[in-house]
Amino acid sequence: MKKNLPILIALVALLVLGVMRYEHFLSAYNVTSFWRYNSMFLLISIGMAFVIITGGIDLSVGAVAALASVVSALASPHGAWAGVIAGSLAGLAVGVLNGLVITHMRILPFIVTLATSLGAHGLALLLGHNDAVAISSDMNFAAFGQGDFLGLPIPGIVCAAAAVIGWIALRSSRFGRHALAIGGSEEASRLMGLNVDRTLVLVYAVSGLLAGIAGAILAAQFGAGQPNEGVGWELFAISAVVLGGTRLTGGEGSIAMTIAGVALLGLVFNLLNFENGLGYISLSAYWQSVIRGLFLLLVIVLQARVLGGKKAVKVAH
Amino acid sequence: MIDDTQRAAPIAQAPVKKKRGVAIQREVAVLLAMIVFNLIFTQHFLSLQTFNVNLTQVVTIVIVGIGMTLVVATGGIDLSVGASMAIAGALAPMLFMNIDGPPGVLLAFTLPVIAAAACGVFNGFLVTRLNVQPIVATLVLFIAGRGIAQVVTDGSLQAFNNPAFQWIALGKVAGVPFQILLMLALVASFTWIVRKTLFGKYLLVTGGNEDAAYLSGIPTARVKMIAYTACAALAGLAGLISISVNSSSDANVVGLGVELDAIAAVAVGGTALTGGKAYITGTLIGALIIQLLRYTLLAHGIPDAAALVLKAAIIIAAVYVQRKRG
Numbered sequence A: 001m002k003k004n005l006p007i008l009i010a011l012v013a014l015l016v017l018g019v020m021r022y023e024h025f026l027s028a029y030n031v032t033s034f035w036r037y038n039s040m041f042l043l044i045s046i047g048m049a050f051v052i053i054t055g056g057i058d059l060s061v062g063a064v065a066a067l068a069s070v071v072s073a074l075a076s077p078h079g080a081w082a083g084v085i086a087g088s089l090a091g092l093a094v095g096v097l098n099g100l101v102i103t104h105m106r107i108l109p110f111i112v113t114l115a116t117s118l119g120a121h122g123l124a125l126l127l128g129h130n131d132a133v134a135i136s137s138d139m140n141f142a143a144f145g146q147g148d149f150l151g152l153p154i155p156g157i158v159c160a161a162a163a164v165i166g167w168i169a170l171r172s173s174r175f176g177r178h179a180l181a182i183g184g185s186e187e188a189s190r191l192m193g194l195n196v197d198r199t200l201v202l203v204y205a206v207s208g209l210l211a212g213i214a215g216a217i218l219a220a221q222f223g224a225g226q227p228n229e230g231v232g233w234e235l236f237a238i239s240a241v242v243l244g245g246t247r248l249t250g251g252e253g254s255i256a257m258t259i260a261g262v263a264l265l266g267l268v269f270n271l272l273n274f275e276n277g278l279g280y281i282s283l284s285a286y287w288q289s290v291i292r293g294l295f296l297l298l299v300i301v302l303q304a305r306v307l308g309g310k311k312a313v314k315v316a317h
Numbered sequence B: 001m002i003d004d005t006q007r008a009a010p011i012a013q014a015p016v017k018k019k020r021g022v023a024i025q026r027e028v029a030v031l032l033a034m035i036v037f038n039l040i041f042t043q044h045f046l047s048l049q050t051f052n053v054n055l056t057q058v059v060t061i062v063i064v065g066i067g068m069t070l071v072v073a074t075g076g077i078d079l080s081v082g083a084s085m086a087i088a089g090a091l092a093p094m095l096f097m098n099i100d101g102p103p104g105v106l107l108a109f110t111l112p113v114i115a116a117a118a119c120g121v122f123n124g125f126l127v128t129r130l131n132v133q134p135i136v137a138t139l140v141l142f143i144a145g146r147g148i149a150q151v152v153t154d155g156s157l158q159a160f161n162n163p164a165f166q167w168i169a170l171g172k173v174a175g176v177p178f179q180i181l182l183m184l185a186l187v188a189s190f191t192w193i194v195r196k197t198l199f200g201k202y203l204l205v206t207g208g209n210e211d212a213a214y215l216s217g218i219p220t221a222r223v224k225m226i227a228y229t230a231c232a233a234l235a236g237l238a239g240l241i242s243i244s245v246n247s248s249s250d251a252n253v254v255g256l257g258v259e260l261d262a263i264a265a266v267a268v269g270g271t272a273l274t275g276g277k278a279y280i281t282g283t284l285i286g287a288l289i290i291q292l293l294r295y296t297l298l299a300h301g302i303p304d305a306a307a308l309v310l311k312a313a314i315i316i317a318a319v320y321v322q323r324k325r326g
Helices: A002-021 A028-053 A061-078 A081-102 A109-127 A156-170 A175-182 A186-189 A196-222 A233-243 A256-279 A286-308 B027-039 B048-075 B080-100 B100-128 B134-153 B162-172 B178-196 B198-208 B210-217 B219-247 B258-267 B278-300 B304-325
Strands: none
Touching: A002 A081, A002 A256, A028 A061, A028 A156, A028 A175, A028 A233, A061 A081, A061 A109, A061 A196, A061 A233, A081 A109, A081 A175, A081 A196, A081 B178, A109 B134, A109 B258, A109 B304, A156 A175, A156 A196, A156 A256, A175 A186, A175 A196, A186 A196, A196 B258, A233 A256, A233 A286, A233 B134, A256 A286, A286 B134, B027 B258, B027 B278, B048 B178, B048 B198, B048 B219, B048 B258, B048 B278, B080 B100, B080 B134, B080 B219, B080 B258, B100 B134, B100 B162, B162 B178, B162 B219, B178 B198, B178 B219, B178 B278, B198 B210, B198 B219, B210 B219, B258 B278, B258 B304, B278 B304
């Protein structure tokens, strides 16, 4: 718990700053639009958390989301549900492919998902003929990104559901415990008789599926499937997971802290917008990435300091 | 020779010494096969122009790839090379556009590379002193570095026309562009460094088994620091070449996505991402294979997007073949 303190303190500090300084920070409009926009990032970050917990990495989620957004847009004339399902299935397919190649060809996840990210981007460009694909306007597909249900944004509900399922799955399901065990020691898990390959395929499939849903939301929210969107999303997700205190070596991790990581990265952007709105200073959008990088650095340094004392086991330096 | 499985236990690793000449034979064979294919099926393939076009396309990727090979050899990875390119590319025009004459050009060649090298020192510091995993450590500058370049230039495009500075990219020696000669010289000298110098030995041993290397008295932290610094400095140089080719510097674009290309070139070139190996010439050949594939597809009317899908397949296939060999 100790290592989670830096991020929680940072999160609370940003929230307090926001509430004290900006009048409309807690307005219903800001809260719902914040939730709506960041739902896509939360979805891919949850998938990424599961992958990282097994000791792997999924660099393809950004390109997969782009591919799924194009597929959703192409399927949207056949109905709102067709769009959502087609996008999700496209993501699921790439995820399963990732998992199968990683487990059956025994290639590092890093390389496999790097390659599939190129492939998915290429496929998205081919399907979209190098351009954005508008979604069908007479079907209700846009509601999946822009609509409300019981006063709550639909993408927000989707990502909250995913977070709850992910949280329960990691804590109490066989799948979650297997994933943690594999991250702790893949060799030991195998010797204990766990079906490591099946769990790994499932983990990458989940990551792909969530990226696919995020892609469908992307298309619905912005009215078009965007083959060139999603660049750098995988690194956003990795930063969120790392900010949440999960080490990339696997074997541990928390969905709740991943949510905190996403919230922190999103808040930086949100606060910057408010600050610019006040008009005292004018920070260009470029500062956003600098500040995000600084936050990541801060948390890494704090984690290294906090964890540093305990890690006397390792031989080197 | 390569054990790419995630469960690669330290015990199972092959000894570091291997016959190097044999290691990248397959990559050379693939490259030759592609050249022969093009000689037969692609019109106008055999010309100095084709040669120059294909090589100039890979110069920046190969120069970044050399540094990436060093970092990968230590078992690390550097995601921030594109950001280092952008920072160097943003600084150089500010120097030679504001300081006239040779001093300005001289400064424009040195200071940006030093600034990029400083990024490498930062990465190396995080990796060696704070024990941060390389992916996470270099992620910081991947995110913030391009932002710094954008803030410095306010995100605007700097167009220029400075023959003295741009000679690095546009100059020609006996009909061959200078940048190609520079690239080959860098490949040759770094191949020599890895094979013949003490640093090269230390580099491979550090990547092979870091704890064992440390216990046998090798300054592993310094070796890694040098690898990250060299990688970033080379990326800075690549940034200068990139802006010279375009006669303009745009912090939003310079070096965008180059980390993926460089890692792909390293992987296709036979250097295992698990560390302990460094094939600089392999990286050159890997970059050429990827470029030639793209050229071949384009020459036969297949769109760039399809080339991306094929590139994905070739990376997987190349790594799989290497793994099988082990």
